[in-house]
Amino acid sequence: MSAASQRFALIAVRCVFAAKWLRQNVYLAVGTVIILAFLIAAVFGEQIAPYGANKQNLLNSLEGPSEAHWLGTDPLGRDLLSRVVVGTRHTLSVAVISVTLSCFLGVILGLISGFVRGHLATAVDAIVDVALTIPNMILAISIAAVMGAGLTGLIIAISISFTPPISRIVRGRVLEIREEDFILAARTIGVRPWRILLRHVLPNAATVIVIEASLQAGQAVLTATALGFLGLGVQPPTPEWGTLLGYGREYLHSAPFMVIAPGLAISLMVLGFNLLGDGLRDLLDPRVGN
Amino acid sequence: MKPALRFLALRILRAIAIAFAVVTIIFFLFSLVPGDQAAYLAGPGSTQAEIDRLRESLGLNDPVLIQYFRHVAGLLQGDFGTSEVYKSDPLPFIIERIPATLALTAAAIGLTVVIGIPAGLIAAMFHARLPDLAISVSVVALLAVPNFWLGLLLLSFFSVQLGWLPSFGFSSPAALILPSLALAARLIALVARMTRGVTIDELGKDYVRTARSKGLGRITILLRHVLRNVMIPTLTVIGLQTGYLLGGSVVIERLFAWPGIGDLMINAIGQRDYAVAQAVTILFVIAFLIINLIVELLYVLINPRMRAA
Numbered sequence: 020m021s022a023a024s025q026r027f028a029l030i031a032v033r034c035v036f037a038a039k040w041l042r043q044n045v046y047l048a049v050g051t052v053i054i055l056a057f058l059i060a061a062v063f064g065e066q067i068a069p070y071g072a073n074k075q076n077l078l079n080s081l082e083g084p085s086e087a088h089w090l091g092t093d094p095l096g097r098d099l100l101s102r103v104v105v106g107t108r109h110t111l112s113v114a115v116i117s118v119t120l121s122c123f124l125g126v127i128l129g130l131i132s133g134f135v136r137g138h139l140a141t142a143v144d145a146i147v148d149v150a151l152t153i154p155n156m157i158l159a160i161s162i163a164a165v166m167g168a169g170l171t172g173l174i175i176a177i178s179i180s181f182t183p184p185i186s187r188i189v190r191g192r193v194l195e196i197r198e199e200d201f202i203l204a205a206r207t208i209g210v211r212p213w214r215i216l217l218r219h220v221l222p223n224a225a226t227v228i229v230i231e232a233s234l235q236a237g238q239a240v241l242t243a244t245a246l247g248f249l250g251l252g253v254q255p256p257t258p259e260w261g262t263l264l265g266y267g268r269e270y271l272h273s274a275p276f277m278v279i280a281p282g283l284a285i286s287l288m289v290l291g292f293n294l295l296g297d298g299l300r301d302l303l304d305p306r307v308g309n
Numbered sequence: 310m311k312p313a314l315r316f317l318a319l320r321i322l323r324a325i326a327i328a329f330a331v332v333t334i335i336f337f338l339f340s341l342v343p344g345d346q347a348a349y350l351a352g353p354g355s356t357q358a359e360i361d362r363l364r365e366s367l368g369l370n371d372p373v374l375i376q377y378f379r380h381v382a383g384l385l386q387g388d389f390g391t392s393e394v395y396k397s398d399p400l401p402f403i404i405e406r407i408p409a410t411l412a413l414t415a416a417a418i419g420l421t422v423v424i425g426i427p428a429g430l431i432a433a434m435f436h437a438r439l440p441d442l443a444i445s446v447s448v449v450a451l452l453a454v455p456n457f458w459l460g461l462l463l464l465s466f467f468s469v470q471l472g473w474l475p476s477f478g479f480s481s482p483a484a485l486i487l488p489s490l491a492l493a494a495r496l497i498a499l500v501a502r503m504t505r506g507v508t509i510d511e512l513g514k515d516y517v518r519t520a521r522s523k524g525l526g527r528i529t530i531l532l533r534h535v536l537r538n539v540m541i542p543t544l545t546v547i548g549l550q551t552g553y554l555l556g557g558s559v560v561i562e563r564l565f566a567w568p569g570i571g572d573l574m575i576n577a578i579g580q581r582d583y584a585v586a587q588a589v590t591i592l593f594v595i596a597f598l599i600i601n602l603i604v605e606l607l608y609v610l611i612n613p614r615m616r617a618a
Binding site: 145148149150152153154155156157159160161162164165167237241244245248249250251264267268271272275278281282285286287289290293294 | 341
């Protein structure tokens with residue numbers, strides 16, 4: 020068989036396996052569908068949304084759900100469905116970017132404290148220990164307060180406050196791996212430590228990292244929208260979900276429908292990430308039987 | 310010294326060391342605030358001389374390290390700096406607001422125990438049947454719902470539509486219901502899930518079979534024998550989620566205009582009153598450390614196996 024057809028066969032087999040996994044693993048399937056749907060909404064928000072997210076129409080202010088505006092309109096007559104759809108981008112990108120950053124940092128710190136011995140590891144351990152005693156949300160609020168409200172501040176706040184737990188989990192896994200025979204074997208034949216770290220330890224820790232990243236993404240959505248709700252996130256008129264809820268709170272008496280859609284969207288996205296994480300855990304982590 | 314006392318002493322020393330480190334981190338974090346604090350506080354229309362005088366009186370001209378040592382020395386004497394909004398020591402304003410936050414978090418923990426544990430026990434008793442399914446689905450749903458949205462929905466329904474409960478402030482004990490429920494929802498879900506898992510495990514153990522063969526009823530076994538073993542993981546969950554409770558209380562207090570320290574913190578940030586924001590952050594961390602100490606102590610009290618260790 021030629022190399023190309025071999026590769027094709029391999030891909031085909033993998034696809035069959037993936038389909039089988041998805042059928043066996045309902046969590047993973049549902050989570051994947053939800054997150055894919057949000058991904059599409061994030062990329063094509065403007066095309067999907069029936070109206071412009073910031074298109075005002077003061078004659079239609081605070082209208083309840085109708086055929087023209089499925090979820091109603093806000094005080095400026097903006098279509099709520101469009102605002103929620105277009106707002107997907109902000110929440111999703113904040114979650115994905117900050118979890119990527121915190122995983123990157125957390126993995127580096129976790130590898131150092133789990134694999135490298137000496138003063139550096141002790142120092143990293145101490146810092147992570149201390150950082151873990153600052154409640155996540157409080158740390159995020161403080162950082163957001165110092166950085167000032169906005170997208171950058173939000174991402175930095177969440178990335179930093181999510182790094183310690185990830186580093187702790189990576190550390191735990193690395194401590195397990197370093198006791199394995201294959202690491203000893205690699206050491207014995209004289210493989211250099213950094214190579215062991217990158218080629219043997221990291222790939223074996225990858226499972227834990229992927230699962231944790233997915234679960235943390237759900238938490239990042241909750242934190243990001245909570246900061247938005249508190250007025251410390253992305254500023255209006257950007258239709259960020261948390262900010263929309265904060266705005267809707269002021270109209271709870273006259274227009275209670277304003278808070279339905281953004282909250283539903285947040286919950287669905289968190290649900291998607293949680294299911295994805297749980298599904299990945301069932302799939303990848305043989306120690307957790309179901 | 311008794312091992313238990315030694316353990317306690319070591320834990321307390323560790324907590325103090327961590328508190329000191331956190332104070333340091335928070336100080337340097339807040340020293341990063343951009344812009345001229347003195348110019349902002351002096352207000353628009355103030356002369357350069359006034360701004361300079363204010364900056365000098367706040368000690369903002371000194372090197373950061375000097376400011377840091379002054380800050381730590383102040384904290385040790387109970388001096389949390391000067392609130393620029395209240396023009397005074399912020400401590401009385403903070404202390405005045407502590408009971409409301411305590412009431413909120415305590416009520417949330419109470420609700421968690423009262424709802425979460427029975428829900429988990431029921432799910433385990435009806436394992437793989439309808440009640441179990443219903444509870445398990447609710448748990449997954451509750452873990453995805455943001456607490457402030459749940460709060461908004463509760464507020465909208467019970468206060469605005471039905472008018473049964475007050476929508477803001479801490480005017481009566483009834484006002485506690487909605488905010489503590491919104492804050493507790495996530496914890497209730499976690500505790501129910503944990504209780505369900507542990508109970509299913511425990512029900513398959515030998516001592517349960519022995520109790521059954523002795524003729525004890527299922528409910529008696531559950532409440533007298535199994536529940537005892539379920540308490541430890543439950544306590545663990547609550548202990549691990551203390552950070553969530555404190556952080557969540559800030560958001561919930563804001564939503565319900567609850568007169569606690571979380572609301573104070575967000576107000577202070579809005580008014581750029583960083584001395585207060587910093588003081589509240591430090592207080593939150595200290596509360597967190599103290600609660601974790603208490604949880605560790607409770608562990609030793611509940612679990613005789615740990616007393617020997």
